[in-house]
Amino acid sequence: RVPPPPAPAAPPPARPAAPAPLRTPPAIRATNRSRFSWRDAQLSFRRCMNGTTPEVRADRYVYWASSSALGNALNGWMHIFLYALASGRQPVAGAGAGPELLCGTHGAFICGIPYRSKGWVTSQTNRGIDGDWTPSDHVVHQGPLAWYRYMGASTATKRGGKGTDRRRIVRCYGTSLRCPSRKLDGESCLMVRAMQLLLPGSRLRPEFSSAALVEARRRWRGSLDEFQRVVAPRDWSHGDLVFYDGPLKEDIDTRWEGGLHVRLQPPKLEGHHSDADFEAFIQRLTNTSFVDPLPKDFRRPSTKLWSCSAASARAHAEHAGVTSITSSFLATDTKGLCNAARQALVERNSSHQIACMDMAPVHLTRQTDHKPVSKGTDDGLDGHQAVILDWYLLQRSRWLAPVARSSWQCHHGARRDDTHGVDKPGASFYGWALAAAGLVPPGPRWPRVNCGCRVDSNKISVFALPRAERGAGPPNNL
Numbered sequence: 290r291v292p293p294p295p296a297p298a299a300p301p302p303a304r305p306a307a308p309a310p311l312r313t314p315p316a317i318r319a320t321n322r323s324r325f326s327w328r329d330a331q332l333s334f335r336r337c338m339n340g341t342t343p344e345v346r347a348d349r350y351v352y353w354a355s356s357s358a359l360g361n362a363l364n365g366w367m368h369i370f371l372y373a374l375a376s377g378r379q380p381v382a383g384a385g386a387g388p389e390l391l392c393g394t395h396g397a398f399i400c401g402i403p404y405r406s407k408g409w410v411t412s413q414t415n416r417g418i419d420g421d422w423t424p425s426d427h428v429v430h431q432g433p434l435a436w437y438r439y440m441g442a443s444t445a446t447k448r449g450g451k452g453t454d455r456r457r458i459v460r461c462y463g464t465s466l467r468c469p470s471r472k473l474d475g476e477s478c479l480m481v482r483a484m485q486l487l488l489p490g491s492r493l494r495p496e497f498s499s500a501a502l503v504e505a506r507r508r509w510r511g512s513l514d515e516f517q518r519v520v521a522p523r524d525w526s527h528g529d530l531v532f533y534d535g536p537l538k539e540d541i542d543t544r545w546e547g548g549l550h551v552r553l554q555p556p557k558l559e560g561h562h563s564d565a566d567f568e569a570f571i572q573r574l575t576n577t578s579f580v581d582p583l584p585k586d587f588r589r590p591s592t593k594l595w596s597c598s599a600a601s602a603r604a605h606a607e608h609a610g611v612t613s614i615t616s617s618f619l620a621t622d623t624k625g626l627c628n629a630a631r632q633a634l635v636e637r638n639s640s641h642q643i644a645c646m647d648m649a650p651v652h653l654t655r656q657t658d659h660k661p662v663s664k665g666t667d668d669g670l671d672g673h674q675a676v677i678l679d680w681y682l683l684q685r686s687r688w689l690a691p692v693a694r695s696s697w698q699c700h701h702g703a704r705r706d707d708t709h710g711v712d713k714p715g716a717s718f719y720g721w722a723l724a725a726a727g728l729v730p731p732g733p734r735w736p737r738v739n740c741g742c743r744v745d746s747n748k749i750s751v752f753a754l755p756r757a758e759r760g761a762g763p764p765n766n767l
Contacts, residue, residue, distance in 0.1 A: 323533055323534040324527070324531055324532065325531070325532055326530055326531055326532070327530035327531070327532070328345065328530070330374060330482075331345045331373075331374060331377055331465070332345055333464065334374050334375060334461050334462070334464075335377065337457075337460070337461035337464045338375075338457065342375055342376065342377065343377045343378075343424050344377055345377035346377055346378065347379060349376075349377070349378045349428060349429075350378055350379050350380070350381045350428065350430070351369055351373045351376065351378045351379070351380055351381070351418070351429070351430045351431075351432065352369075352381050352383045352405070352410055352415070352430070352431045353365065353369040353380060353381065353382050353432060354383040354384040354385045354388065354407075354431065354432070354434070355385040355386070355387045355388055355434065355437065356386070356434055357385070357386075357387060357434075357437040358386070359386075359387050359390070359676060359677070359680060359718060360711060360715075360716075360717025360718045360720070361387075361438070361717060362385060362386065362387020362388065362437070363387065363711075363721040364436070364437055364438055364439035364711055364712070364717060365387075365432060365434075365436040365437050365439075366387075366388075366483065367479075367480065367483050368432055368436040369432050370482075370483040370486060370487075371446075371462060372418060372430075372432065372445070374462065374465065374466070375422070375446075375458060375461075375462075376424070376430070378430060380402045380486070381402060381403055381404070381405050381429075382400060382402055382403070382404045383404070383405055383407065383409075383410065384406065389404075390676075390677050391487070391488070391677065392404045392487070395496075396494070396497075397493055397497040397674065397677045397678070397681065398491070398493060398494065398497075398681075399488075399489075399490075399492045399494055399525075400487060400488060400489075401485075401486050401488065401489040401530055402487060410429050414426075414427045415427055415428065415429035415430070415431060416429075416430060416431070417430070417431050417432075418430050418431065418432055418433060420447065420448040421447050421448055438712050439708065439711055440708065440712045441476055441707070441708050442462050442463075442475075442476065442479055443455070443459050446458045446459060462479060463475050463478075466478070466479060466482045466532065467532070470534055471729060472729040472732070472753070473729060474706050474707060476706075476707045476708050477706060477707065477708075477709070477724070480708065480709070480711075480720075480721070480724035481727055482532055483724070484721070484725040484727075485531070485532050485533065485727075486530065488725060489527065489528075489530075489531065490523065490525040490537075491684060491725050491726075492522065492523050494522075497678075498522055500668070500669055500670055500674070501520050501669075501670060501678050502516070502517060502520065503668050503669045504669035504670045504675070504678075505517075505520075505646065507669065508646050508647045508648050509644070509645075509646055509647075510627060510628060510631060510644060510646070511616050511631075511643070511644025511645065512616060512642070512644065515545075515616055515644070518543055519544065519545065519614070519685050520678075520682075521543070535727030536728065536752050536753075536754065538754055540752075541611055541754075542611065542613045542614070543614075543685065544614065544685045544686055544687045545614055545617055545682070545685060545686045545687065546599075546602045546603060546606050546611075546614055546615050546616060546617050546686075546687060546688065547598060547601070547602025547617035547686055547687070547688040547689070547690075548602075548617060548619075548620070548682075548683050548684075548685075548686030548688065549598055549617065549618075549690055549692060549744075550620045550621070550690075550691045550692065550703075550718065550719040550722070551574075551620070551621040551622075551623065551626060551691075551692040551693075552621070552622050552693050552694070552702065552715045552718070552719070553567065553570060553574075553622060553623045553626070553693075553694045554567075554622065554694060554715065555567060555622060555623050555624075555650070566694075566696040566697040567694075569697050570694050570696075570697055571623070571626070573697075574594065574626070574629075574630075574742075575626075575630065575633060594692070594740050594741050594742050594744060595630045595633060595634060595641075595643065596634060596641060597738070597740035597741065597744075598617065598690060598740050598744055599617045599634075599641035599642075599643065600641065601738045602617050602686075602687070602688035603615070603641065604736075605687065605731075605735075605751050605752075606687060606688075609687070611687065615642065616642040616643065617641065617642065617643055617644070617686075617688075618644050618645065618682050618683060618685075618686060619643050619645045620645070620679045620680070620682065620722075621645070621650070622650045623650070624648070624649050627643060627644075627645030628645075628647060630643050646675065646678065646679065648675055649672075650676075651672035651673060651675060651676055680718065680721075680722055683722045684722040684725040685726070686726060686752075687728075687751065687752035688728075688749065688750075688751050688752070689722075689749070689750045690740075690744045690748050690749045690750070691703040691716075691719045691744075691748065692742050692743070692744060693715060699741075699742040699743050702715070702716060703715075703716035703719040703723070704716075704720075705723070705730060705747065705748055705749075705750055706730075708720065709721075709724070723750055726750070728750035728751055728752055728753075729750060729751065729753050730749075730750060730751075731749060731750075731751050731753075
């Protein structure tokens with residue numbers, strides 16, 4: 290008998306289908322791609338330079354010291370930031386009014402870099418940075434005090450070597466820091482990155498926030514509740530030494546509706562004996578041509594500076610669906626100007642509010658004493674700390690524009706693009722506030738605005754979330 294054929298072998302078990310990969314929501318995926326660390330940037334710079342720059346080391350430092358006022362001190366910080374990127378060293382904040390007021394032991398901010406006194410420098414091997422950026426194994430390199438003027442990345446390179454080497458350094462700055470970014474040009478983006486490293490999240494220390502609130506109860510003109518919300522300590526979950534495409538969605542409810550920086554250079558503050566044009570300009574800023582009620586369509590060219598600016602900021606806030614804080618903040622070097630603007634709006638039954646701290650302006654380098662803002666007190670702020678508070682409040686805006694004076698007429702002042710003109714007197718205060726704010730130019734769908742005194746669509750910067758951060762909320766494509 291022929292044996293029956295063997296039973297066919299059972300088919301191999303079907304391979305279970307591979308589980309579908311977990312898909313990261315687009316908003317989170319894009320957001321993660323936009324975040325990178327300081328170390329990532331330093332390593333990327335060295336790769337871009339084909340390994341010709343020093344290795345990245347955590348035990349070698351570059352020291353930021355400055356004897357200049359706030360804006361020029363931050364110009365010096367920009368030089369230190371770019372040198373640290375190129376040299377593989379870690380930046381440290383140090384001596385001088387600017388670094389100490391921002392990041393010192395009793396400074397205003399929670400900074401992303403450490404603070405060390407001069408004594409720490411002398412206890413380490415150290416040397417100054419020369420024009421050729423000569424590498425050395427000294428523990429600390431010190432930036433020259435002459436680094437108070439910043440005119441762009443092309444001026445923040447070593448002097449030696451071929452021109453092609455310097456051009457490559459500038460190109461690698463942008464490559465390693467992923468600039469330009471979003472609506473920001475290359476130079477503006479580099480400045481934003483520098484502020485993200487120095488002041489991550491732009492958060493005040495609780496002690497400074499408490500002292501600011503004490504002073505505000507005496508001198509704040511506006512809603513104290515809104516002031517408290519803007520200066521209150523905020524959580525920060527993103528870590529230090531991290532770059533991102535700002536502004537962040539979590540910031541939108543803790544900012545002023547708008548912000549104006551009005552720099553008129555009062556003769557007394559600037560050390561001049563007289564300036565006949567100053568009083569004439571003040572009258573021009575506070576007369577009826579600047580504060581009369583607007584036409585129904587505020588977008589038409591108008592010279593009503595205060596109400597037009599506030600209306601433009603309000604329109605942006607309404608488009609973004611933000612109604613939490615409805616005041617516009619005014620930072621100025623001219624005492625009494627804010628009260629005059631507030632009174633003008635009240636007399637004309639305006640629905641807009643201008644807020645400010647009513648105190649005498651202080652020049653950081655010309656007035657070296659640390660007298661309290663309110664005489665006979667020791668629980669508030671001194672004059673220098675009040676300058677830092679003003680700068681902080683200015684950057685905490687969702688709409689921002691500058692006003693400047695030249696003799697008896699309005700001047701173009703700080704720029705919105707490029708380096709914001711921070712090498713010019715007065716423009717550095719606003720330019721670095723704009724970089725810290727992370728605001729961008731309005732998009733093409735935003736209506737044209739002209740509020741007079743050169744406050745127009747070419748100067749205004751607004752809070753616009755990156756596309757991936759908007760989520761399902763109101764549109765914010767300005």
